[in-house]
Each structure stands twice: as structure tokens, then as C-alpha cells.
Amino acid sequence: MDKQELGAFLRTRRERLRPEDVGLVSGARRRTPGLRREEIAVLAHISTEYYVRLEQGRAPRPSGDVLAGISAALLLTDAESEHLHLLAGTAPIQTGLHRRDVRPSILTLLERLTQTAGFVTSATFEVLAWNDLAAALMEDFGALAPADRNLARKVFLVSDGDGRGGPLYGISDRAEFRQTVVMRLRTTMARYPSDPAVIGLVEELRSGSAEFARLWERHDVQSVPMLTKTFRHPVVGDVTVDCDSLALTDRDQHLVLYSAPQGSRDAEALALLSVLGTEGIDMVPDARR
Known part of the structure; x- marks a missing residue:
């Protein structure tokens, strides 16, 4: 308790x-x-x-x-x-560490989603697995250290010069995503009260971001689902996608899927990214920096 x-x-x-x-x-x-x-x-x-x-x-x-x-x-x-x-303390609390290993069946599913950007996040918003289209739309996660693949750090601690946190791939709903991050991390903290990675991340965000500290003190835990999201991509421009976040309850992870209606301009942009891959981002100087 x-x-x-x-x-x-x-x-x-x-x-x-x-x-x-x-x-x-x-x-x-x-x-x-x-x-x-x-x-x-x-x-x-x-x-x-x-x-x-x-x-x-x-x-x-x-x-x-x-x-x-x-x-x-x-x-x-x-x-x-x-x-x-x-x-x-009246509900089952998971003890020990939050899981970072992804089910093999989910890894196989990601590989088969050729027209949908998909990735898996941990209970602390670390990107654990992804397919090629997710890397092309967002960034090459494979080139990053695990700590740098954490979306909570990216949205609160990466500065873009205006004091409001990092650009996070130019997403249109950055403020809403911040609120979702704080709410889910508060629940994660309650589930894994002795996990050093969880404790350390929350302390890092509270000390490094005044906005995170402000939202943390609100004690909110009810997040609002994000149904659509617009990415500002350096090669194909704005891409609006439908968002689906599926809870993988056995490992306290989320499978996030970004797709677009067939035949739409956004679907064509995703198709182009699937061809260009992460090399498309490298075509633009200082992209994602």
C-alpha cells in the first residue's frame, strides 16, 4: 500500500x-x-x-x-x-521487472504487415520491436541505443528550441501524447514499484521536464484514445494515419499500428515509404535532428 x-x-x-x-x-x-x-x-x-x-x-x-x-x-x-x-494494495501487483521480450508471434505479425507501420512498446514506452515501414515513417530504431528508443524521453526531454519538448516525428497530437505518457507511466509505477528502470525513468522525466512534473502532479490515469495522427515526414510530407493500440496484457506491452484507407493519398505515401525505407530519411540533410 x-x-x-x-x-x-x-x-x-x-x-x-x-x-x-x-x-x-x-x-x-x-x-x-x-x-x-x-x-x-x-x-x-x-x-x-x-x-x-x-x-x-x-x-x-x-x-x-x-x-x-x-x-x-x-x-x-x-x-x-x-x-x-x-x-x-488490494489488487494483484506485478513484482520484479517489467518485461521487454516480445512474443515471437508478434514479431512474425510485424513482418507480415507490409502496408501498415507497426511497433511494440514496453510499459515504459521503449520501442522494443518494429517493422520496416515503422522505421521509414518514424526513424531507424535499430541504429539507436535502447534508452534512445524511449518515446517518453523523446517527447519530454528532446528540445526543439521552443521549450515545449522534442518534435517526435512532427506528430500533430504531441500535447495529447504527453498526457497519455504520463497517465500510463503512473499506472506502470503502481504495477512495478520496485523496478529500477521504471523508478529511474520517472525521476529523470520529473527532474528534466517541468511539463512532465506538472502533469504528474495531476494524478490522472484515464487516457483518451488517439484515433488518428499526422506525421510530418521530411520526404513525403504530411501523412495522416489511423491509430490502433492493442494491449498485449500477458507482457504489459502495446502493439501500435498506423494504417491509411486504401487508395488514399496517405496510403500512397506509406507505399512510397515502404519502397524508400530508412534510406529515404537519409536523403534529407539533418532529417529528424
């Missing part, structure tokens, strides 16, 4: 609620955002003293029934409720 993180998560979820969200009268004498602790306690059918101690990180581990009541009172989503149980 991570008492401090649990308390902080409960506080941020409580402060985002309005009285009218749970059927209460707002009133004019509220001087702080969100609901009062005693209101959450009543809605959750627990004592105010116990709930206050939970937020302060001083309470013993709550039971599953208590967490269910608090989850309902705070109007938590399924992802937020799962995160609450992880923090409280």
Missing part, C-alpha cells in the same frame, strides 16, 4: 468534483474546489475521520468494500478504480 500516493490520488479526484455532480447543492460559502471530505465520507458510507486519515496517508489499508464505496462516491472510471485498488 502506497499511503502517500493513495492520499494524493483521492484528494485530486475529490477536488475535481462539483457538488451538483453528486446531487448536492453548491452553495455560496465554499472556499476550496471540489467536494468536502465529509461529503465524500457520507457518500461512501464511511466515517469522516477515516476518510481524512486516508487522504493524509495515515490510515490502515482499506477493505475492498470501502474502496468500492469511495470509488462510487468519487465517480471514478474503471481505469481510475483499478488504479485506486493498485495503490491500496
Whole structure:
């Protein structure tokens, strides 16, 4: 049980609620955002003293029934409720290290996707495997050290001169991707609390990026799916793709697929990239730098 993180998560979820969200009268004498602790306690059918101690990180581990009541009172989503149980230590927590080995069947699948850019990311956003089209669209991951293949580092720590983080292949939804990275890393931290790689990455991002630190303090864990994405490629120009991210739950990894409707201009651009390969990027001076 991570008492401090649990308390902080409960506080941020409580402060985002309005009285009218749970059927209460707002009133004019509220001087702080969100609901009062005693209101959450009543809605959750627990004592105010116990709930206050939970937020302060001083309470013993709550039971599953208590967490269910608090989850309902705070109007938590399924992802937020799962995160609450992880923090409280009432859900199975994976111990040891997060997995970086990719299933052979997934590697074979990537090779067969000739018209779709595909790659696999770890629980810490390291690109573990990729096909040729993904390398042509993004970059030659095989030429990089594992630490440099981490998309979280790329989006928060690689400067492009404007103080907002790295260009990350010119993607159109950089802000949304940053939020997704933070939310998933918070869940990863709860699942692998003793993994040095996870701890080190989060500490590196918190100290190296003010934006990451700001988003981290929000304690959000519900990400918004990204359905489309536009890449600004140095050779073929803007390429808009459909995004599908499939969870590989047995290894806590994601298979990410970028495709385009058949016959579209974007599909033609992907077809051209499949022919050019990573050599197409090398044709442009200082591409991706």
C-alpha cells in the first residue's frame, strides 16, 4: 500500500468534483474546489475521520468494500478504480521487472504487415520491436541505443528550441501524447514499484521536464484514445494515419499500428515509404535532428 500516493490520488479526484455532480447543492460559502471530505465520507458510507486519515496517508489499508464505496462516491472510471485498488494494495501487483521480450508471434505479425507501420512498446514506452515501414515513417530504431528508443524521453526531454519538448516525428497530437505518457507511466509505477528502470525513468522525466512534473502532479490515469495522427515526414510530407493500440496484457506491452484507407493519398505515401525505407530519411540533410 502506497499511503502517500493513495492520499494524493483521492484528494485530486475529490477536488475535481462539483457538488451538483453528486446531487448536492453548491452553495455560496465554499472556499476550496471540489467536494468536502465529509461529503465524500457520507457518500461512501464511511466515517469522516477515516476518510481524512486516508487522504493524509495515515490510515490502515482499506477493505475492498470501502474502496468500492469511495470509488462510487468519487465517480471514478474503471481505469481510475483499478488504479485506486493498485495503490491500496488490494489488487494483484506485478513484482520484479517489467518485461521487454516480445512474443515471437508478434514479431512474425510485424513482418507480415507490409502496408501498415507497426511497433511494440514496453510499459515504459521503449520501442522494443518494429517493422520496416515503422522505421521509414518514424526513424531507424535499430541504429539507436535502447534508452534512445524511449518515446517518453523523446517527447519530454528532446528540445526543439521552443521549450515545449522534442518534435517526435512532427506528430500533430504531441500535447495529447504527453498526457497519455504520463497517465500510463503512473499506472506502470503502481504495477512495478520496485523496478529500477521504471523508478529511474520517472525521476529523470520529473527532474528534466517541468511539463512532465506538472502533469504528474495531476494524478490522472484515464487516457483518451488517439484515433488518428499526422506525421510530418521530411520526404513525403504530411501523412495522416489511423491509430490502433492493442494491449498485449500477458507482457504489459502495446502493439501500435498506423494504417491509411486504401487508395488514399496517405496510403500512397506509406507505399512510397515502404519502397524508400530508412534510406529515404537519409536523403534529407539533418532529417529528424
